[in-house]
Amino acid sequence: MKTRLKELRARLGINQTELAKRAKISRQTVSLIERGEFMPSLLIATKIARVFKEPVEEIFQFEEEELK
Amino acid sequence: MKKYGSLIGQLVIGALIGFFGMLAVLDGDFRIDLSPYAYPGNLIILAAAAVLAVFSAYRYVSIRNLAKQDLSGEEEDAAEGRMYRHYADASLASTLAILFSLASMSLSLLTTQPLWLLIFGLVLIAFSFIISGILPGLMKNMYPERDLPSITDKKYAEKLLNVSDDGEKHIMLGGLYKTHITMNSLLLGAIVLLLFYSIASDSSQLFSIFIIVGILAITNTQYQFSIRNK
Incomplete structure (x- = not known):
C-alpha cells in the first residue's frame, strides 16, 4: 500500500503532530502509516481523509496485485 | 516441512544435552556455594x-x-x-x-x-x-x-488501552506477543536451571519450581482463553 500522507501534509503545511491532533489519532500512528509499517483501520483512514478533504482511496492506494 | 525438521532437530539436541547434563550432575560430586x-x-x-x-x-x-x-x-x-x-x-x-x-x-x-x-x-x-x-x-x-x-x-490500565488508537495498539501487540514468547521460553529454562541447581547445591528449589510452573500455567491459560473466546 502506498500513502500520500507526506505529500498531503506538505500541501497543507502541517506536521505529523498537527495531523494527529486534527484527526484525533496519535502521532505514532501517523508516523507508522507514513513509514508503511501499519495499514490503518477504516476508521483511522476516514478520519485522515476528512482532514485532507480527499476520498480515502486517493490517499491510500493499493497495487492491483494486493487486491487480487 | 523443512521448518519442522529443523525444530525437531533442535528439540532432539536440547533433550540430549539435558539428559547427559543431568547424568553428569547426578554422577559428579560438586557443590555450589x-x-x-x-x-x-x-x-x-x-x-x-x-x-x-x-x-x-x-x-x-x-x-x-x-x-x-x-x-x-x-x-x-x-x-x-x-x-x-x-x-x-x-x-x-x-x-x-x-x-x-x-x-x-x-x-x-x-x-x-x-x-x-x-x-x-x-x-x-x-x-x-x-x-x-x-x-x-x-x-x-x-x-x-x-x-x-x-x-x-481503579481501571486506569484498562481505560488507557481503550483510549489508545489502532496504531498504538499495533505497537503494543507486537511488543507483548514477543514478550509472551520470550517469557515462556525463559521461565521454562529457569525451571531446568533450578532443577540443576537443586541437585548440584543440595539445596531444594522445589518451591521456586512450583511457583514458576504456577505462573506459566496461569499466564498461558489466560492468553489462550482470551484468544479462544473471541
Whole structure:
C-alpha cells in the first residue's frame, strides 16, 4: 500500500503532530502509516481523509496485485 | 516441512544435552556455594538499581521540560518522538530499579549483610515506586489534547488501552506477543536451571519450581482463553 500522507501534509503545511491532533489519532500512528509499517483501520483512514478533504482511496492506494 | 525438521532437530539436541547434563550432575560430586559472592553481588545489584532509579528520575524531568517547549513543524514532531522514547526509557528504568532493589533486599535478608545495604535497598524501592507511580501522570503533559483517564482511576490500565488508537495498539501487540514468547521460553529454562541447581547445591528449589510452573500455567491459560473466546 502506498500513502500520500507526506505529500498531503506538505500541501497543507502541517506536521505529523498537527495531523494527529486534527484527526484525533496519535502521532505514532501517523508516523507508522507514513513509514508503511501499519495499514490503518477504516476508521483511522476516514478520519485522515476528512482532514485532507480527499476520498480515502486517493490517499491510500493499493497495487492491483494486493487486491487480487 | 523443512521448518519442522529443523525444530525437531533442535528439540532432539536440547533433550540430549539435558539428559547427559543431568547424568553428569547426578554422577559428579560438586557443590555450589554462592555465599562468598553475596556481598559484592549485592553491591553491584544495588549500584545498578541506584543508577537506574536516578536515570528514570532524570528522564522524568527531561519529559516535563520537553512538554513545556512551544515548538512547531519538524521540531515539534522530533520533540514528540523524543518524549515518547524518554517515557519508555523512564518506565523501563524504574521497573528494573524496582526489580534490582527487590533482589538486593532479598539478598540482604537471606544472607549476612550490613544493615545499610538493606536500608538503602528499601529507600531505592520506595523511590522507584514513586517514580513509576507518577510517570503515567506525565501523559497529561505530553498529550494535553487527549482525553486520558486519571491515574487514580481503579481501571486506569484498562481505560488507557481503550483510549489508545489502532496504531498504538499495533505497537503494543507486537511488543507483548514477543514478550509472551520470550517469557515462556525463559521461565521454562529457569525451571531446568533450578532443577540443576537443586541437585548440584543440595539445596531444594522445589518451591521456586512450583511457583514458576504456577505462573506459566496461569499466564498461558489466560492468553489462550482470551484468544479462544473471541
